Amino acid sequence: MTLLCVLLLSANPNAPETWHRYEFQRIRMGIPVKISLYATDDDTAKHAAQAAFARFKQLDRILSDYDPDSELMQLCARAGSDRDIPVSQDLKVVLEHSLRVSRKTDGAFDVTVGPLVKLWRKARRKRQLPTAEALTEARAAVGYESVVLDAQSSKVRLIKPNMRLDLGGIAKGYTADQALGEMKKHGVSRALIDAGGDIVVGDPPPGKDGWRIGMAPLQKRDGPPSRFVTLKNAGIATSGDAWQFVEIDGQRYSHIIDRQTGYGLTERSSVTVIAADGITSDALASAVSVLGVERGLALIEKTCGTSALIVTLEEDQPVVHASKAFPADE
Known part of the structure; x- marks a missing residue:
């Protein structure tokens, strides 16, 4: 577990605490899991992070396919x-x-x-x-x-023989929620957990309105963020084929499967969903990817406490579709 501590004084000059920023990273569920948190001392930060990573390990033994x-x-x-x-x-x-x-x-x-x-x-x-x-x-x-x-x-x-469950579209969000809950038990509520792009945030950093989160562009997976949002006590998940896909006979297939056809999705898109928790944002991002722009946004509009941004490619140019409640770009 790596640790980085950055000193941050509280915005309130009369506040007794002196906050420190800590960053930890471990491989969990086959992906890098990154935790950023604020605490007033090293022991509190380490114990909270250890508890979070332990919960990841425990849930991986339960939910892994x-x-x-x-x-x-x-x-x-x-x-x-x-x-x-x-x-x-x-x-x-x-x-x-x-x-x-x-x-x-x-x-x-x-x-x-x-x-x-x-x-x-x-x-x-x-x-x-x-x-x-x-x-x-x-x-x-x-x-x-x-x-x-x-x-x-x-x-x-x-019921059916040969059924095989795959929780890849929901497990990371749930596990991040649970890990944040463990950190709160150890006195840390100002935290961000990034589980391979499924992000859960708690209370904001001291003196801030929330955690500023960058959204990767659709066409350049390693490029700078195309947009930023600021969140607190929420989950945000992005689903798309920027990282996991295969090209066969000139056709690109996503790792996201449409059960109706049995094929990976072929239309390029990136779906970002914000919700009250990670389990909801994770599952809905996967669902909206399959539903497409019109039906996906309709689902989001009738799901309380959620918002979504869908980016599609039209003639190799990104086109943005946002639900009414999705935060404006910062």
């Missing part, structure tokens, strides 16, 4: 068994939220796309499209309607 021993994969191994499987509180909460978003988006967000995701991971490695037969077989195992969750007993049944 890469680890065959994770709770999620153990549940999937029992798909089609006609058995109700007890699940942990964390997995239950994530599945509850996932199913709620699935119903709201008519399946544009669907954590049962795991069989299709597995095919497209192979496609990216081999740079070869899945066969029609493989797509048909995978699609037969997809459908959030075949996930039966009894929230009261915390039991889940996966």
Whole structure:
């Protein structure tokens, strides 16, 4: 765990605290997780960050679809068994939220796309499209309607054989929320957690209105931010194909899968969603990517406490579409 401390005096000259800025980074869930926080002493900062990273590690063992021993994969191994499987509180909460978003988006967000995701991971490695037969077989195992969750007993049944859940569109947001909660238990509420682009922020830095967050441009993934927003006590997530995609026979396919077609999205876009927490911003960013501009913005406008910015390419030029509540550029 790396640490950087920068002294920052409180904007209020009568305030007794002297704030310090600390930055930590570790690899969690296969990605760099960065934490920026403000505390009044080293021990408080270190203990809070350690607790946050420990929560990331704990949840990765529950929610990962890469680890065959994770709770999620153990549940999937029992798909089609006609058995109700007890699940942990964390997995239950994530599945509850996932199913709620699935119903709201008519399946544009669907954590049962795991069989299709597995095919497209192979496609990216081999740079070869899945066969029609493989797509048909995978699609037969997809459908959030075949996930039966009894929230009261915390039991889940996966009705179809070969179902495979993939929480890649929601797990990072939930985990960042949980990590921030752990930091607050250790006396740190002025914090930002960046989990591979899924960002959760708590109270603002001392003397500031919020955390200033830069949004990467659609066409240049390593370029300077194209826009800035200032947030506090919120989640912000961006979904798009800037980093994960494959080009096959001249066509670019995103890692984001449309369950209706079984294919990765082919229209270039970047979707940024702001919500009250990370689990909501993460899931809705994925859903809006699949829904497209018109239906995606309609979803956001009727979802309380959310806003979105969608950037598309038209004749190789970025076109910006924003919901009514999305913050103006700074």
